[in-house]
Every structure is written in structure tokens, then in C-alpha cells.
Amino acid sequence: MSAPVRKAVIPAAGHGTRFLPISKAVPKEMLPVVDKPVIQYVVEEAAASGITDILIVISRSKRPIEEHFHPAFELEAELEAKNRVAELEDLRRLQSLARVHYVWQAKMGGLGDAILHAREHVGDEPFAVLLGDTIVTSTSDKPVTRQLADVVEAHGGSAVALQQVPPEKVSRYGILGGQEIAPGLIRADQFVEKPRPEDAPSNLAVSARYVLSPRIFEHLLRTRPGKGGELQLTDAMASLMKEETLHGLRYDGARHDIGNKLDFLKANLHFALQREDIAEALRAHLHTLV
Numbered sequence: 001m002s003a004p005v006r007k008a009v010i011p012a013a014g015h016g017t018r019f020l021p022i023s024k025a026v027p028k029e030m031l032p033v034v035d036k037p038v039i040q041y042v043v044e045e046a047a048a049s050g051i052t053d054i055l056i057v058i059s060r061s062k063r064p065i066e067e068h069f070h071p072a073f074e075l076e077a078e079l080e081a082k083n084r085v086a087e088l089e090d091l092r093r094l095q096s097l098a099r100v101h102y103v104w105q106a107k108m109g110g111l112g113d114a115i116l117h118a119r120e121h122v123g124d125e126p127f128a129v130l131l132g133d134t135i136v137t138s139t140s141d142k143p144v145t146r147q148l149a150d151v152v153e154a155h156g157g158s159a160v161a162l163q164q165v166p167p168e169k170v171s172r173y174g175i176l177g178g179q180e181i182a183p184g185l186i187r188a189d190q191f192v193e194k195p196r197p198e199d200a201p202s203n204l205a206v207s208a209r210y211v212l213s214p215r216i217f218e219h220l221l222r223t224r225p226g227k228g229g230e231l232q233l234t235d236a237m238a239s240l241m242k243e244e245t246l247h248g249l250r251y252d253g254a255r256h257d258i259g260n261k262l263d264f265l266k267a268n269l270h271f272a273l274q275r276e277d278i279a280e281a282l283r284a285h286l287h288t289l290v
């Protein structure tokens with residue numbers, strides 16, 4: 001059992017080197033998927049999961065993220081004057097999703113270092129982590145972050161979202177090993193960042209969503225730099241796992257990692273083909289291309 005999960009941290013400080021040149025001056029988290037930036041989908045998932053307070057970890061060139069979630073009074077007045085009711089409602093809904101705060105990560109030290117910047121803001125309660133460049137959809141009516149919060153609120157400890165990946169791709173992810181204690185729910189006993197396929201405890205990859213116990217901060221403070229010389233969240237979680245339960249939840253849904261070009265294009269097609277105002281014309285156009 002744990003306290004309710006009300007806070008979330010969204011790491012969005014990474015330089016997006018996989019998506020140059022656009023990511024030089026445009027944050028990868030602000031790239032559009034149809035007509036919304038990626039990070040809006042992420043904040044919407046957090047809000048739909050019961051999160052009311054969000055801390056976004058930013059760095060140089062990430063200011064457009066702040067502007068996106070900040071009220072734009074002149075724009076609202078203009079839309080009101082022109083009676084553009086739908087757009088006005090969209091803007092107001094965006095600002096009411098959650099209280100959004102920011103902290104700067106001074107230099108790139110890895111995902112673990114980014115999370116450590118949230119220590120004071122989070123305090124002593126469980127919190128969600130949603131990677132700001134990845135949209136995660138669920139086929140159930142509950143967002144994946146809500147499903148993880150349910151696990152932690154019921155069992156305590158921490159929980160991560162898992163997806164199966166082919167063996168040749170395990171070296172790109174945090175990989176979790178353990179015992180399946182209920183369908184899709186794994187009690188972890190191993191957690192390794194980007195292992196070689198022959199060293200991987202399974203093919204269950206951590207997939208951009210976490211709900212963490214606040215004790216993670218003590219372990220992050222003690223953890224030495226790992227893979228790539230960076231402070232790895234996975235290593236601190238492996239250390240925490242010796243004291244508190246870590247569950248993995250294999251979810252039904254999809255992960256769109258917008259930080260890479262092909263997945264960005266696929267995500268745009270995926271979401272555009274679900275839009276009533278665009279789908280038909282887009283489908284017809286795609287037929288002419290392929």
C-alpha cells in the first residue's frame with residue numbers, strides 16, 4: 001500500500017541528437033503529432049491518470065515547452081473576439097490539465113540525474129515518471145501510468161511498464177527479469193540497463209513509464225555512473241529493489257518514441273488515421289504513394 005500518486009516528473013532535457021538538425025533549436029518534445037506537440041500527449045496521459053502536479057526537467061533550447069503550457073491571454077482574447085469557440089476551449093483545457101513546474105538540468109548526466117533534480121519538488125510521496133518524447137497508448141480504458149499507479153497504491157514499492165522486444169533489441173533498453181505473479185504482473189528480481197542479448201534476464205523492456213517510491217532518491221545519490229558514463233535510473237532501481245518491491249506490468253498498447261525519425265513519421269500516420277477530419281483524405285493520398 002502507498003499514498004495516492006499525485007505528482008509526475010517528465011524528463012525533457014535531452015538534446016535529441018537522434019533527431020538533428022530539427023532538434024537543434026526545436027525541442028524534440030515539441031515536435032507535432034498531427035496538431036499537438038508530443039509532450040502534450042504525455043501531460044494528457046498524466047492528467048487522465050489522476051496526476052495534478054507535474055515537474056518538467058528542461059535545459060537550454062527547451063523554453064517553447066514552458067510557453068506551450070503557459071496561459072496566452074492575448075491569444076485567448078483574440079479567439080474570443082473572433083468567436084473561435086472550439087480553439088478557445090482547447091487552449092483553456094490545455095492550461096487546466098495540471099499545475100506544471102520546471103527545473104533546469106544544468107548538464108547532461110543521464111536519466112537518473114534528471115530524476116534527481118526532482119528530489120525537493122517530489123518530497124516523500126510516490127511519483128510517476130513519463131519520458132517526454134514518448135507517447136504510450138493503452139488498449140484498455142486506463143492509461144498505462146494509471147495502471148502502474150494502481151499497482152503501487154495496492155502493493156507499495158515501485159512499478160514499471162514493460163513491453164516484449166525481440167532479443168536483438170534488448171541492448172537498447174532497461175531489461176527486467178522476475179516471476180510472473182499474476183497475468184502480466186511480474187515481481188522483479190533483476191533489472192539491467194541495456195544488456196548484451198546473452199546477458200539479458202528476459203526480453204521485457206522498460207517502456208517510458210514508471211511509478212517510483214520516493215526512496216529512489218537515496219539510491220540515486222549513492223549510485224555511480226553506469227552505461228555511457230551516465231547516472232542510470234535503472235541502476236538505482238536495481239539497488240532499491242533489494243529493499244522494496246519492484247513490479248513490472250506488461251501492458252497492451254503501443255509506444256511511439258518520437259525521438260527517432262521513423263517512429264515520429266509512423267506516429268503521425270497512426271494518429272492522423274484516427275482523426276475524422278483528416279483520415280479519409282490521408283488514406284486516399286497514401287494509396288497514390290504506395
Ligand code: G1P
Pocket residue numbers: 111131172173174175193194205206207208209233234
Ligand atoms: C531510457 C532508459 C531505459 C528505457 C528507455 C525506454 O533509455 O534508460 O532503461 O528502457 O529509456 O523507456 P534511453 O532511450 O533514454 O537511452
